[in-house]
Amino acid sequence: MTLLVITTSDRGTEFAEAARHHAAGLDVRLWPDVGNPADIHAALAWLPPKGVLAMLPNLKLMVSVGAGVDHLLSDPGLPDVPLVRYVDPDLTGRMAEYVGLQVLFHQRRMAEFIELQRQSRWEYLPEPAANEVRVGIMGLGVMGRAAIDVLRPFGFQLRGWSRTPKAIDGVACFAGTGDLDTFLAETDILVCLLPATPDTRGLLDARLLAGLSRTGRSARLPGPVLINAGRGSLQVEADILGALNEQTLYAASLDVFEVEPLPQASPLWRHPRVVVTPHNAAESTADAIARYFIRQVRDMAEGRPLENLVDRSRGY
Ligand code: NDP
Ligand code: OXD
Numbered sequence: 001m002t003l004l005v006i007t008t009s010d011r012g013t014e015f016a017e018a019a020r021h022h023a024a025g026l027d028v029r030l031w032p033d034v035g036n037p038a039d040i041h042a043a044l045a046w047l048p049p050k051g052v053l054a055m056l057p058n059l060k061l062m063v064s065v066g067a068g069v070d071h072l073l074s075d076p077g078l079p080d081v082p083l084v085r086y087v088d089p090d091l092t093g094r095m096a097e098y099v100g101l102q103v104l105f106h107q108r109r110m111a112e113f114i115e116l117q118r119q120s121r122w123e124y125l126p127e128p129a130a131n132e133v134r135v136g137i138m139g140l141g142v143m144g145r146a147a148i149d150v151l152r153p154f155g156f157q158l159r160g161w162s163r164t165p166k167a168i169d170g171v172a173c174f175a176g177t178g179d180l181d182t183f184l185a186e187t188d189i190l191v192c193l194l195p196a197t198p199d200t201r202g203l204l205d206a207r208l209l210a211g212l213s214r215t216g217r218s219a220r221l222p223g224p225v226l227i228n229a230g231r232g233s234l235q236v237e238a239d240i241l242g243a244l245n246e247q248t249l250y251a252a253s254l255d256v257f258e259v260e261p262l263p264q265a266s267p268l269w270r271h272p273r274v275v276v277t278p279h280n281a282a283e284s285t286a287d288a289i290a291r292y293f294i295r296q297v298r299d300m301a302e303g304r305p306l307e308n309l310v311d312r313s314r315g316y
Contacts, residue, residue: 001301002039003293004056006031006048007065011286015044015065018290023297042300044293050075061300063293067091067142067282068231069310070196083310084296090288092146095193098229098281099147102253103156103189106225107133111251111273128220131155134213136187139194139230140166140173141316143282147191159186163199163314184211188218189225196231197315204228206239209249223250229281232257241267244274255281 003026005016016030029035031052040056046065053062054077064072064085072078105111109125116123133156137144140162148158148171158171161183165175174183184190190212194200204226212224226249228235237258243249251273257266260279268274299306310316 001041001297002027002029002035003297004029004031004034004040004043005045006043006052007046008049009046011046014286015046015289018286019044019293021287022290022294026294026297042293042297044289045072047071048075051077053077053079061296061306063296064310065284065289068195069316070231070233073310073312073315082300082306083312084306085308085310085316086284086289086292087142087308088284088288088292091282091284092142094282094284095143095229096146096150098255098277099191099193099227100150102227102275103135103151103191104154105253105275106189106227106251107156107221109222111275115272126220128218129155131157132218133157133188133221134159134186134218135189135191136161136183137171138190138192140168141193141195143193143229147193156189159183180208181211184208185214187224188213188221189227192226192228192230192234194230194234195316196233199315200230200234202234202236204235204240206236206242209239209243212249221250223247225250226252226254228252229255232260237266237268241271244271251275253277255279 003019005012005019012030016028019028037056038058040059042061043053043059044063044065059079059081062081062083067086069083069085072083107130108127112125135151135156136159137147138161140160144160151158160168160171161174166173192204240252253275255277256279262276268276296306
């Protein structure tokens with residue numbers, strides 16, 4: 001069994017070394033040193049160049065380094081072999097930390113307090129209690145549920161939105177485009193943990209932002225907040241900046257962008273109420289990723305069912 005690590009990111013060597021460590025006895029190669037393409041049976045991929053996977057005639061399994069698989073499904077030549085996405089407590093725990101951090105940051109108006117500190121100003125700002133704030137989670141999959149679990153103990157009023165209906169204890173659940181406006185109208189802090197699919201492209205636009213918390217807005221939060229750690233293709237950055245400047249939106253935390261790395265010229269870098277992070281909301285270790293990859297390879301080789309298979313017709 002021969003394995004290939006394929007990435008255009010700078011983590012390739014790290015992934016390949018970790019895979020060799022966990023794959024005792026297996027040959028692990030790092031693209032572009034593929035050798036004979038016919039040798040390769042399974043690939044671990046993150047942002048692979050388009051067309052490379054199609055050149056492996058005996059490929060039986062593709063494993064995505066990310067929970068999101070848009071970086072693979074956008075390849076028109078992607079081979080028709082099982083595609084497994086990455087689901088691991090190391091990744092999920094990190095996303096829960098990110099969401100908890102960003103929600104509390106904005107609920108406690110920290111962007112304004114940091115600005116006041118810069119100006120050496122000792123001033124109080126009215127802050128809502130967590131139980132006065134409605135947090136709406138878009139995406140109730142692995143990441144969305146971890147976000148709910150981390151926010152619940154603080155007492156936030158929780159809402160969730162997904163494609164298909166859900167029942168989650170203590171969470172008002174909404175589903176499909178028919179419920180979207182009602183979900184938004186009852187949301188003060190919107191957390192987007194959706195995958196990039198043809199249906200979600202450009203969803204976070206001016207129309208959506210204008211629909212946030214129209215009813216019963218929390219008196220102490222100056223306006224709604226957007227947190228996006230899903231994918232950049234969901235957000236229309238010009239609309240987000242417009243909403244911030246018109247104060248339809250109070251603040252935002254963005255981990256993902258239309259173009260990554262975020263171009264230097266983007267005003268998002270410098271906006272006083274925007275938190276920018278470099279797509280690291282949940283950056284898993286090479287060790288955890290490699291362990292997961294080798295487990296999938298062994299499951300395939302020994303005829304066990306594969307976990308976390310991607311449904312290509314849904315796009316996630
Ligand atoms: P899952 O597949 O477990 O969950 C996806 C959720 O999105 C599901 O609840 C699904 O609904 C919902 N969904 C999909 N399409 C739609 C739609 N059109 N309308 C409404 N809801 C929809 O994925 P994960 O939770 O594991 O990950 C989600 C995304 O988070 C990844 O695809 C990736 O883009 C992003 N991510 C980002 C990271 C970062 O570092 N920034 C790290 C990890 C993930 P249903 O339940 O009905 O199927
Ligand atoms: C992922 C990511 O999809 O890191 O896991 O963005």
